[in-house]
Amino acid sequence: MSRQTHTKSPRVGDGALFRRTLIALTLIAGTVLVVAPLAIIAVQAFSRGFEYFAATITDSDTRHAIFLTVVTALIAVPINTIFGVAAAWAVTKFDFWGKRFLIVVIEIPFSISPIVAGVAYLFVYGLQGIFGPMFQDAGIRVLFALPGIVLASMFVTAPFVARELIPLMQAQGRDLEEAATSLGASGFRTFWSVTLPNIKWALLYGVVLCNARVMGEFGAVSVVSGNIRGQTNTLPLHIELLYHDYNTVGAFAAAFILAGLAVVTIIAKVFLERQGAGRRARPTLAAPFVAEKTQ
Amino acid sequence: MKIRLNDIAKTFDDFRAVRGVSLDIESGELVALLGPSGSGKTTILRMVAGLEYVDEGQIFFGDEDATSIPVRERGVGFVFQHYALFPHMTVGENIAFGMKVSKTKRTKAEITARVAELLRLVQLEGLADRFPSQISGGQRQRVALARALAVDPKVLLLDEPFGALDANVRRDLRRWLREIHSELGITTLFVTHDQEEALDLADRVVILDQGQIVQQGTPQEVTRNPDSAFVVRFLGDTNKLSATVMGGTADLGGASLAAPALPDGKADAYLRPGDLSWSATGGGIPAIVERVIDRPGNRRIIAATERGEPLEFDVPPEIVVKAGDRGFVQIERAQLFAAE
Structure with missing residues (x-):
């Protein structure tokens, strides 16, 4: 489009000064708050050269922390994804008594400090706790072991998928599912070929957020894991430990890995979206249609 | 298929949507449920489809008590008010959906042939590869009808079929639906709040108010001999x-x-x-x-x-x-x- 001559007064909020100020403010805030700290992590991680960086991250404790973080995510994210889809489906497609209460329950982890969750798990599964002795007798370690870490991570991230899906599924209503059922589709078939294709991007976004949070969770995990180096230390806990050891470069190197895992997740999301969009140009939601008279 | 509603009732929370409606619909008949909003007409239609549970009374399809047959086995074709076309499927895939999920196995070729036949019936040949968002409102309406007809329903149910369309398209589609009905002879029940639509299209008009039938008859009967002041006021x-x-x-x-x-x-x-x-x-x-x-x-x-x-x-x-x-x-x- 050619440059407009300034004969007309600009529309509201369209003035050049306003626009430039807004863009500048956003850029400055973005740089100071997001880009700069990330850049510093990268710079610091490599401040003593690549050799040192490599040595730090191949340290057995660090490797174990990375391993533990990835394993936790591989367990917690799929379970919470299934939970989120089931909860969103129940809340949006059915009417039942206590539905509002269920929505509130799903959102509790959002508003509760993760430390509180950790302490609660300590109370429930600890040796003095409710189920602690039972699991102890069965020879299962929940606290200060992988199950506790996974449970705490799951508590904190329980709402992520459901929260992404509920508004979308509410907006979509029940017509599509009713149509599929009236055409003879089973419940599973309806979910698989009608509901899922229409929520897949929101679902993917929820999964990415959930994964990022599981990998980055500090508070709840720090309470239940016991911070045992090389055994129950996840990556965020390990970073703090290194920092307290005055191993600043080591801490930054581990932080760099954690940030790297997040970036990999985001790249995976973008890649999947591209794949989905490129393979078949299917509109997910009804786009505004071009009026075209029939007959 | 003859349909008989025997004193059916439905209450939502504390709202009595349908209060004891009995109605016989003859095989092959085209019947309109006409009433103001809140008169219970859509609820009745959804109960016939099996999309709502019936609180009291029975629904018979022929001689069979269909009251507790689940939607997916009831064999009705339902056309939703806003069409409810699957946005991620093409027109052809939408129409084929019912045949693909059916217990009666059909070969790919059979399905393709049937889709082509239905597209011809609803005069949309050549649009099979479009998505619902790429066609007009009137065309979506016809796709929804083709999709409902694909599974050879015993009964065709339409909820405000022309409500979202502009006046000219609506009139054309009405005539066209009438033609399709006489061609296929399928028992059809549709809901509308538009008197003109009901009188123009239906063999018999059932007028509802506050969950009860106030009068039923041919368009001529209800317009010339209204039973009550309500019917007079409501009809025009x-x-x-x-x-x-x-x-x-x-x-x-x-x-x-x-x-x-x-x-x-x-x-x-x-x-x-x-x-x-x-x-x-x-x-x-x-x-x-x-x-x-x-x-x-x-x-x-x-x-x-x-x-x-x-x-x-x-x-x-x-x-x-x-x-x-x-x-x-x-x-x-x-x-x-x-x-x-």
Whole structure:
């Protein structure tokens, strides 16, 4: 489009000064708050050269922390994804008594400090706790072991998928599912070929957020894991430990890995979206249609 | 397939949506459920489809009690108000969906052939590869119908089928649906709040108010012999004049009507805009013209009687009349009911 001559007064909020100020403010805030700290992590991680960086991250404790973080995510994210889809489906497609209460329950982890969750798990599964002795007798370690870490991570991230899906599924209503059922589709078939294709991007976004949070969770995990180096230390806990050891470069190197895992997740999301969009140009939601008279 | 509703009722929380409706729909009949919003018509349709549970009463398909048959096995074709086309599937895939999920296995070739046949039926050949978002509202409506017909339903149910379309498209589609119905002869029940639509399309009109049937019959029966003032008012524009009945004659203050069936006392006369005529002199109810609206086929006069009752009626285009004129209104025909 050619440059407009300034004969007309600009529309509201369209003035050049306003626009430039807004863009500048956003850029400055973005740089100071997001880009700069990330850049510093990268710079610091490599401040003593690549050799040192490599040595730090191949340290057995660090490797174990990375391993533990990835394993936790591989367990917690799929379970919470299934939970989120089931909860969103129940809340949006059915009417039942206590539905509002269920929505509130799903959102509790959002508003509760993760430390509180950790302490609660300590109370429930600890040796003095409710189920602690039972699991102890069965020879299962929940606290200060992988199950506790996974449970705490799951508590904190329980709402992520459901929260992404509920508004979308509410907006979509029940017509599509009713149509599929009236055409003879089973419940599973309806979910698989009608509901899922229409929520897949929101679902993917929820999964990415959930994964990022599981990998980055500090508070709840720090309470239940016991911070045992090389055994129950996840990556965020390990970073703090290194920092307290005055191993600043080591801490930054581990932080760099954690940030790297997040970036990999985001790249995976973008890649999947591209794949989905490129393979078949299917509109997910009804786009505004071009009026075209029939007959 | 003959459908019989036997005293069905449905309550949502504390709202009694349907209160004891009994209705017989003959095989091959095209029936309209007509009523204002909240009259329970959509709820009845959804109960017939199995999309809502029936609280009381039974629904029979032929001789079989279908009340507790789940939706997916009930064999109905349901066309939703907003079509509910699957946005991620093409028109062809939408139509094929019911056949693909059916327990009756069909080969790919059979499905393709049937989709082509249905697209021809709904006059949308060549649009099979479009997505619902790429076609017009009227075309979506026809795709929804083709999709519902694909599974050879025993009954076709349509919820406000033309509600979201503009007037011209609506009229065309109405005629077209009528043709499809006579071609296929499938028992069809549709819901509408549009009187014109119901009268234009249906063999029989069932008028509902507050969850109950107030009258049913052919379009001719319900328009010519309405049972109640509600039906008169609901079926179209009408004027109401109060009258006094004495010895089988109703006095409207300047005009009188025979009212053999009414008891002495207060009554209401209902007059359609076409039931009244206008003359400048003599005979009739004295009135003063407030406004004249010119329309393509006639002139609509908005007037008031001397008693202050408003009147709206149509006169031929050549009648000379303007706001402020005084004159007389003659009654060609009227429907009288005892005052409410």
